Amino acid sequence: TNQTFTMIKPDAVQDNHIGAITQMIEADGFRIVSLKKTRLTLERAGQFYAVHKDRPFYKDLVAYMSSGPIVAMILEKENAVADFRKLIGATNPAQAEEGTIRKKFAKSVEANAVHGSDSDENAQIEGDFFFAVDERF
Ligand code: ATP
Numbered sequence: 001t002n003q004t005f006t007m008i009k010p011d012a013v014q015d016n017h018i019g020a021i022t023q024m025i026e027a028d029g030f031r032i033v034s035l036k037k038t039r040l041t042l043e044r045a046g047q048f049y050a051v052h053k054d055r056p057f058y059k060d061l062v063a064y065m066s067s068g069p070i071v072a073m074i075l076e077k078e079n080a081v082a083d084f085r086k087l088i089g090a091t092n093p094a095q096a097e098e099g100t101i102r103k104k105f106a107k108s109v110e111a112n113a114v115h116g117s118d119s120d121e122n123a124q125i126e127g128d129f130f131f132a133v134d135e136r137f
Contacts, residue, residue, distance in 0.1 A: 003033065004080040004117045005126040006088075010068035011111040013037070018071055021114065024101055025075060028087050034074040034131045042066045048129060057110065064110055072130040081123055084116045 008021050018037075026032065040048065045065040052058050077083055089100025093112055096103040105113035117123035127136075 001120050001123070002078055002080050003074055003076050003127065004084045004123045005115075005130075006073050006075060006084065006117070007115040008071040008073075009111065009113055009115060010064065010070055011107055012105050012113040013069050013071060015105075017105050017113070021101055021105065022071075022073075024087070024104075025073075025084075028077075028083070030075040030077045030080070030084065032073055033076050034072070034127070034136050036072050036130060036135070037069055038072060038130070039069045040066045048126070061110060074127045074131060074136060081117055081120055085118070088114050088116045 006025070008018055012018070012021060022032070022035075042062060045062040046053075049058065049061055049065065052061065055061075075084060087101060089096030089102040089106075091102075091112060092109045093102045093106035096106065101114050102112050107113075117126050
């Protein structure tokens with residue numbers, strides 16, 4: 001499909017980078033379909049990252065993602081999932097390329113500024129996790 005889902009993670013919200021990050025997203029040709037500042041409870045963060053529940057970093061990740069407000073967005077562009085992962089850069093900011101969102105704003109592998117869906121199927125599931133049908137324009 002032509003949609004993906006992203007979150008601006010707690011560290012980047014805390015550091016006042018919402019504007020700079022959404023600007024990079026729009027400048028790269030994405031249209032913002034849905035946008036919401038909200039906070040995940042520990043339980044909801046656990047649900048969102050349930051695919052990682054057996055990974056060693058799961059508990060820390062869920063605590064971190066519920067530690068402060070996040071900004072959730074559905075984005076639209078042709079080839080959205082792949083193009084957005086290119087724009088955010090590698091999970092580990094030390095490996096993120098110049099010009100990527102993570103290169104600019106990530107602080108660590110965990111506090112890496114943004115999330116981006118890794119497949120069309122997950123983009124749909126993750127968008128549905130935050131947004132009702134009448135919150136998409
Ligand atoms: P995202 O799903 O957030 O876009 P990703 O696909 O680049 O990130 P995943 O491997 O799916 O990375 O991991 C999900 C998230 O878990 C990462 O974005 C990061 O915040 C955290 N994470 C991944 N690996 C580690 C690690 N080794 N130590 C701590 N946190 C990690």
